[in-house]
Amino acid sequence: MNRCTRAVIYKDNLKYNLEQIKKYVEPGVKICVAVKADSYGHNAVLTSRLAQEMGIEFLAVATVDEAIELRSNNITAQILLLSLCTPEEMTDLFKYKITPVVFGKDFLEILIQKSNEFYKGDEKFDVHLAVDTGMGRIGCYPEEAQEQAILINNSKHLRLGGMITHFAVSDSLKKENQDFTRRQFEAFKSAVQSVKDKGINPGICSCGASAALLNNTDMHFEMVRPGIITYGYYPDEITKNHLLSVHKEFDIKPVLSFETKVVAIRHFPAGKTISYGCTYECKEDTDIAVLPVGYADGLLRRFSPGLEVTINGKNYPVRGRICMDQCMVEIGNNNPDVKLWDKAVIFGPSESGALNDAEVLAKIGNTISYEVLTSISKRVEKIIV
Ligand SMILES: *Cc1c(COP(=O)(O)O)cnc(C)c1O
Numbered sequence: 001m002n003r004c005t006r007a008v009i010y011k012d013n014l015k016y017n018l019e020q021i022k023k024y025v026e027p028g029v030k031i032c033v034a035v036k037a038d039s040y041g042h043n044a045v046l047t048s049r050l051a052q053e054m055g056i057e058f059l060a061v062a063t064v065d066e067a068i069e070l071r072s073n074n075i076t077a078q079i080l081l082l083s084l085c086t087p088e089e090m091t092d093l094f095k096y097k098i099t100p101v102v103f104g105k106d107f108l109e110i111l112i113q114k115s116n117e118f119y120k121g122d123e124k125f126d127v128h129l130a131v132d133t134g135m136g137r138i139g140c141y142p143e144e145a146q147e148q149a150i151l152i153n154n155s156k157h158l159r160l161g162g163m164i165t166h167f168a169v170s171d172s173l174k175k176e177n178q179d180f181t182r183r184q185f186e187a188f189k190s191a192v193q194s195v196k197d198k199g200i201n202p203g204i205c206s207c208g209a210s211a212a213l214l215n216n217t218d219m220h221f222e223m224v225r226p227g228i229i230t231y232g233y234y235p236d237e238i239t240k241n242h243l244l245s246v247h248k249e250f251d252i253k254p255v256l257s258f259e260t261k262v263v264a265i266r267h268f269p270a271g272k273t274i275s276y277g278c279t280y281e282c283k284e285d286t287d288i289a290v291l292p293v294g295y296a297d298g299l300l301r302r303f304s305p306g307l308e309v310t311i312n313g314k315n316y317p318v319r320g321r322i323c324m325d326q327c328m329v330e331i332g333n334n335n336p337d338v339k340l341w342d343k344a345v346i347f348g349p350s351e352s353g354a355l356n357d358a359e360v361l362a363k364i365g366n367t368i369s370y371e372v373l374t375s376i377s378k379r380v381e382k383i384i385v
Contacts, residue, residue: 083101129149210238
């Protein structure tokens with residue numbers, strides 16, 4: 001594929017971030033890198049391969065298909081399935097050795113029945129019991145954990161390989177939110193203890209994603225589950241400056257650049273309107289660069305007005321509405337710095353020539369870097385450098 005609109009993955013930055021994470025957590029704490037949603041748009045196979053080479057033992061996905069893609073590309077690390085699957089997908093869990101997050105009698109009874117059909121000898125299949133300590137998503141209530149752990153371990157082929165919970169507001173530094181996280185943590189600890197009380201090994205317990213990994217270092221348990229920091233962005237209020245203020249060294253770099261090229265330069269007179277809805281009117285005579293990138297590529301419509309694109313080290317504003325496949329950028333009259341076919345970078349690490357990162361776009365679009373990254377669509381080829 002030769003399309004100029006593409007995403008470039010800076011492998012060294014990915015490696016750098018993973019090294020930073022490894023250095024940050026205590027030795028012995030396992031790391032489960034979230035590679036769901038094609039590694040937040042960064043190519044799950046590449047990310048997983050690199051993580052595996054660096055000794056990362058666990059990868060986390062959201063769908064069975066994402067896990068199968070990794071297995072088909074010789075990824076042998078343990079794969080944790082973070083979202084629930086349906087009965088139709090359960091046999092693939094056994095076949096591809098995917099470790100599911102589980103809870104609930106209905107779900108467990110079907111999984112046990114399917115495992116009895118699949119396994120012939122006395123093989124054991126690990127599952128991680130999800131406990132809802134306050135996220136309000138999946139998981140049993142903490143007081144149900146003991147009963148469900150017993151159900152798992154009394155089955156012929158399932159084994160409790162771990163317990164997992166997820167924080168709802170660990171990315172906020174507000175006292176009430178940090179207190180909420182603390183209560184979630186305590187509820188999880190007592191759920192784990194209740195399982196131990198029955199003589200059952202709770203396995204590898206984990207609760208922290210990027211935010212708690214960085215900010216609540218006493219909550220790492222046996223494993224942490226970093227996602228966004230792997231790709232070079234901080235979760236909400238946990239910033240590098242905040243970490244330095246609490247005397248913790250940590251540094252990450254954006255990994256992906258989203259870029260295209262100037263495919264036309266048009267001269268527009270004052271008063272000419274640009275794009276659908278005629279929402280922008282040229283204030284004076286000016287030149288407009290046309291870029292072949294639009295919302296179908298993941299350049300969300302709500303980024304305009306506000307978004308600026310970097311061409312040869314300078315930022316230029318997008319004018320008018322972003323179309324499905326194209327957008328227009330004002331470069332000013334006879335600008336010698338912008339030529340036909342020049343590279344235009346929407347966001348990325350400094351190596352890419354970008355002046356923006358995904359955080360800048362997130363602010364403009366009233367969203368978070370996670371959504372900016374995962375919005376980059378299938379039509380955009382990922383190039384690894
Ligand atoms: C996505 C996800 C993570 C990773 O979250 P980040 O905020 O990107 O670090 C960890 N655990 C679970 C259960 C998740 O769904």
